[in-house]
Amino acid sequence: MKALLNWPRRLVFGERKPTRGVAITSLLLAALCCLWIYPFLWMISTSLKTTGEIFMGTGLIPETPVLDNYARAWTDAHMGSYFINTVLVTVGSLIIVTVCTSLLGYVLGRYSFRGKSLLIAAFVATVFVPQGFTIIPIFEMLSFFKLSTSLWGLTLATSGHAMAIYVLLFAGYFRQLPDELEDAAIMDGVGFFRIFWYVMLPLARPIAVTVIIMQVLHAWNDFLLPLVITLANPAIRTLSVGIYAFKGEQSIDWSGMAAASTISVVPIVLLFILLQRYFINGLAGAVKG
Amino acid sequence: MSNRKRQPRALYLAMVPGLVLAGMFTFYPILAAGYYALFDWSGFNSPKMFVGLDNFARLMTDPFFWGAFQRSLIFLLGTVPLQMFISLWIAVLLNNQLLKLSNVFRTLIFLPVVTPVAVIGIVWTFLLSPFNGPINGLLLDLGLLSRPIDFLGSSDTVMPSLIGVYVWKWLGLTMIYWLAALQTVPEDVYEAAKLDNCKGGRLLLFVILPIIRPFALVILLISAVGALNVFPLIMSMTNGGPFFSSEVIEIFIYRSAFATAEGTRTQLGYAAAAGVLFGLLIMMLTLLQAVISRRSGKKS
Amino acid sequence: MSSHNQTSNSRRRFIKQLAGGAAALGGGAALSPLLAQSATTLPPAINTLTPGSVLRWIDSGDQKAVFYKAFFQQYAQDRGIEVIYDPLPWNEIAKVVPLGVRNKTAHDVFALPQNSNPADAVSEGWLQPYDDFIPDIESWKAGFPEGAFLPGINVFDGKTYGLPFTSNKRSSTHLLFNRNYLQEAGFDPESKSLTQSDFREAARKITENGKGRYFGFILGGNQIGRWSAIVRDIARLSGASAGADSVVEADIDFRTGEYTFDSDQYIEAIELLIALQKDGSMFPGVMGINAPQARAFMPQGAAGMILQGPWNIPAWESQNPEFDFGIGSAPLPDEGPAGHLTIGQGAAAPNTMWLWSGSENGAIAGDIFHYLGTLQGQTAWANVVGAGDPPIMPEAIEKADMSPRAKAVLQLFNEQIRVGPNPVVGTPALSSVVSSFQAPDLSFALTVQGLVGGQLKDVGKEMKALKTRYDDALNQAFDKARANGSDVSRDDLVFANWDPATDFGSKHY
Structure with a gap:
């Protein structure tokens, strides 16, 4: 009994002495979080209701949970395969982006050569250009290379579309690093790529983690590019586009849409909860170091 | 770096993949769009007609372009400060070592960040609905309203609603950046501040903020770039409506390029010109802002 | 590269299986009676077909999809030919079809995007005529009501391009x-x-x-x-x-x-x-x-x-x-x-189907077009699609098994709707004006939305201004068309003998 009473206390305060400050902060943040995730609770609740019940405006708990919506979302909306597509595009673009931008950023940050400042200026200039209107030339080019209806094309375009800022982040970070380690390695006759891979890149972990996170989010959320590329080949749609397409023009299936949304959100949330320690601590801890 | 003597050939090799990628998807599209902007071109299979700077001249007097430009700026100015300040405040609260639940809170606040925008559009459209929408329901029950507000359907409320949803979606990310920045503040700074009895807002403003200032600039830049790329959110929530009230520049470009309205034709040349002009205007604003902040920095 | 392509292929197969499963699961119960009533027996093929071919067909779906899904299934069984059917919303058709034509991966049979004009599609080489794929096409065309096939609409240079198999006599309001x-x-x-x-x-x-x-x-x-x-x-x-x-x-x-x-x-x-x-x-x-x-x-x-x-x-x-x-x-x-x-015409433009210029499946398309243009096909269509997209042959409507509401609404349409003049039929060169016309940004639709929503105030004033804007836009389109060598003028839009209460037939032009 005592242990049971003790549990919430330990949850909030751990092994330390309870203080009023921590209690108030916890309460405040708990309230905020409830509000924050209400849309998710609503989504899950809706995915279990019948269409009729949604419009009745009843509370969050469905009268009799309907799992039918999920079956419909899974088969009609192909959420399963869209999910795999999205993962493929995200992971693929992640690898391409990390390799390309870290190498380029390393060179730009630590070496001087003719035309370097011009190149940096060019990257800076592109950061603020809205991506929307570049979609047409990108599509034209992908068509030219016969990539405009393939997952490859989508992955490449997703990689290249937002890379300017990553290059600048890497370049800025590499520039600040002290010379000693690198110089010592050069003295020892270690080759360029080996230095980069074994000495410099590990030092740049904070920025690498930042870039990885930004690119995962970019790839996961991107909409216009996959929309245009997957139009002619619905089989390679990503989640964002798939759900949008589910909206349809002729009929609205609210509960099916909520179920599809839940299907698309739950795995990434689980993944995030499992990996969040690495995700956030990697970023935060690395910045410290 | 100027003392660097050796220029390994591998240096150029190392740049190749990045430059190819950037060339294809960053530089080429912008140059190509700049080229298209000089044509009257409906797109795809139709012939291009060279018109010089006509498209730009037309944009200069197009009230819809300037309206959209203004709304993009409003969106930028509406979201970035909110996002920066609220997330900093939450990050400071979460940074408290004594707060056992901080991991849980952090995760919950981060959830919207990993949720696809299309899902967010669908869910929030329903939440904000004036008919049986939970938010209106709550406000009505509390007696704060006598009749429901049509958040996304009325010109007065659509932009604030979109700004709110946008901040909700991306706040978690900014918060994580702040948390990372806050961890670079050495423990003894807090101890010293405690001895000086410096707490709360003053501690944040005069002690912590100066230390994390370099991070703040990066976070500001990332947030500002994000706030200009709001196409998916607005597209899935309002399509730019009602009556242009949420038509930001990206929607304007999309509308011109893909001819979404009845009786209109695709105008790729015009859309490209709008993109180029907008890019130039933003670049000018950025430069202006940089110059001003450098000057004021020098003064103080 | 190759491994990736394989993934995307297996993906496609995977999805096809999924979709098939969906039809079997969700639609099975609903589809089989439809199948039974719509087309128990298909007429023999009019062309020699190669079994194992695959035809791709895209349109705006909705109730049409119910018919096509059942019909294509039966078609596959009877003829050994698979038809991949993609019902998509209009805003996607507007992108899929032009992109497909451009990439040479278009569907064999498609609906034209709503903002594109058949004359342009023909002149830009998107389409091919299907006269060669239907033997004795003239007697087949004679089975359609007057005004179904019109030059400048679905017939160009005497060749037949569009399949006008549903009636335009319907109102969306x-x-x-x-x-x-x-x-x-x-x-x-x-x-x-x-x-x-x-x-x-x-x-x-x-x-x-x-x-x-x-x-x-x-x-x-x-x-x-x-x-x-x-x-x-x-x-x-x-x-x-x-x-x-x-x-x-x-x-x-x-x-x-x-x-x-x-x-x-x-x-x-x-x-x-x-x-x-x-x-x-x-x-x-x-x-x-x-x-x-x-x-x-x-x-x-x-x-x-x-x-x-x-x-x-x-x-x-x-x-x-x-x-x-x-x-x-x-x-x-x-x-x-x-x-x-x-x-403006007897056949519903959005439902008119076209044959892609790059298609090698003309014989199959011709066979399907032919069936949809016979009384049997029209009746089977009406049984499933009903009043939503009524068939173009009035006899098929009479024979079809429809709900009282559907019959009532078709009756209402007969009372209220008349075929008016179609300027493009009178003056085919006007299609270049259609291609050049660019509606004002503040369009009719947006003006009404703004007036009702309160962003615009004075109805009379706004509608006058709207008229000026559209006049300017139309004059510009005419100027542009004339500059491109078309002999057109706004007089071509005048039909003094028009009476809105009667149908405007080919003899009135």
Whole structure:
């Protein structure tokens, strides 16, 4: 009994002495979080209701949970395969982006050569250009290379579309690093790529983690590019586009849409909860170091 | 770096993949769009007609372009400060070592960040609905309203609603950046501040903020770039409506390029010109802002 | 690279299996009786076909998809030919089809995007004629009603390009209403059509009875084309003589060749909508919902009336059998006789199917086209698609097994809808004006939305300004067409002998 009473206390305060400050902060943040995730609770609740019940405006708990919506979302909306597509595009673009931008950023940050400042200026200039209107030339080019209806094309375009800022982040970070380690390695006759891979890149972990996170989010959320590329080949749609397409023009299936949304959100949330320690601590801890 | 003597050939090799990628998807599209902007071109299979700077001249007097430009700026100015300040405040609260639940809170606040925008559009459209929408329901029950507000359907409320949803979606990310920045503040700074009895807002403003200032600039830049790329959110929530009230520049470009309205034709040349002009205007604003902040920095 | 391609191929197969599973699971029960009634026996093939071929077909789906899914399944069984059917919303067709043509991966048979013009599609080499794929095509074409095949519309240089197999005699703005709510409010649109004042009063009473649970009138106000369609049709029923609703004919009075935006009828129609909004009789949030959302609210009992199309009838009857709804005319004038709605051609343009120039499956397409253009195919179509996309042959409508509501709405269409002049048929060169026309940014639809939403104030002034804007846009399009060598003038839009109450046949041009 005592242990049971003790549990919430330990949850909030751990092994330390309870203080009023921590209690108030916890309460405040708990309230905020409830509000924050209400849309998710609503989504899950809706995915279990019948269409009729949604419009009745009843509370969050469905009268009799309907799992039918999920079956419909899974088969009609192909959420399963869209999910795999999205993962493929995200992971693929992640690898391409990390390799390309870290190498380029390393060179730009630590070496001087003719035309370097011009190149940096060019990257800076592109950061603020809205991506929307570049979609047409990108599509034209992908068509030219016969990539405009393939997952490859989508992955490449997703990689290249937002890379300017990553290059600048890497370049800025590499520039600040002290010379000693690198110089010592050069003295020892270690080759360029080996230095980069074994000495410099590990030092740049904070920025690498930042870039990885930004690119995962970019790839996961991107909409216009996959929309245009997957139009002619619905089989390679990503989640964002798939759900949008589910909206349809002729009929609205609210509960099916909520179920599809839940299907698309739950795995990434689980993944995030499992990996969040690495995700956030990697970023935060690395910045410290 | 100027003392660097050796220029390994591998240096150029190392740049190749990045430059190819950037060339294809960053530089080429912008140059190509700049080229298209000089044509009257409906797109795809139709012939291009060279018109010089006509498209730009037309944009200069197009009230819809300037309206959209203004709304993009409003969106930028509406979201970035909110996002920066609220997330900093939450990050400071979460940074408290004594707060056992901080991991849980952090995760919950981060959830919207990993949720696809299309899902967010669908869910929030329903939440904000004036008919049986939970938010209106709550406000009505509390007696704060006598009749429901049509958040996304009325010109007065659509932009604030979109700004709110946008901040909700991306706040978690900014918060994580702040948390990372806050961890670079050495423990003894807090101890010293405690001895000086410096707490709360003053501690944040005069002690912590100066230390994390370099991070703040990066976070500001990332947030500002994000706030200009709001196409998916607005597209899935309002399509730019009602009556242009949420038509930001990206929607304007999309509308011109893909001819979404009845009786209109695709105008790729015009859309490209709008993109180029907008890019130039933003670049000018950025430069202006940089110059001003450098000057004021020098003064103080 | 190759491994990736494999993934995407296996992905495609995987999805196909999934889709097949879906049809078997969800649709199986519903499809088999349809299959039984629609086409128990297919007529023998008219061409020699290669079994194992795959034909790709894309259109806007909806109720049509119900027919095609069953029909193509049977077609596959009978002929050993697989038809991949992609029903997609119009905004996607607008991108998929041009991209496909450009990439040489287009569907064999497609619907043309709504903002593209068949004449352009022919001249840009998107399409091929199908005369060679239907033996003795002239006698087959003779089975269609007069006005189905028209030069400049689906026939170019004497060759047949489009398959005009569904009728254009339908309106997207007729009344669909909740019988219980209207009865409570004291109106019965089925025995007496509502006038504009009745409509306003009915909407007000329904809203009053609804006490916040339901409202008088709903429309998908975010889909701005709904605003113009509703105003145009209410105004026409009040006697505004306005041409059909595609570019260069919409809102033009063919007797004078002038736009009718500032006519009393148009202004009254807009004022009716403003009055509904002021009375609070409109569903809250109309500005934020699109047409499908608005339609979905009706069977849920959230609104009493909607002005929409006949495709709702089969959808609601099958998906919401407990929903008691009736159909009627759009609001009629308070005084004087009701006018007519004008269409520009006998066949529904959006449903006209075209054969891609790069297709090597012309023989299969010809076989399917032929079947859809026979009385047997037309009747099978009508049995499934019903009033939503009625077949073009009146005999098929009579023979078909349709619900009372569907029959009633087709009856209403027969009374109210007339074929008007089609300027492009009179002067084929006008198609270059159609290609050059660029509607003003502040279009008719947006102006109505703004007036009802309160962003624009003075109806009379705005509609005058609108007329000037459209006049400028149209004159510019004419200038551009003339600059490109077309011999056209705005006189080509004048048909002094037009009477909106009678069909305008080929002898009238």
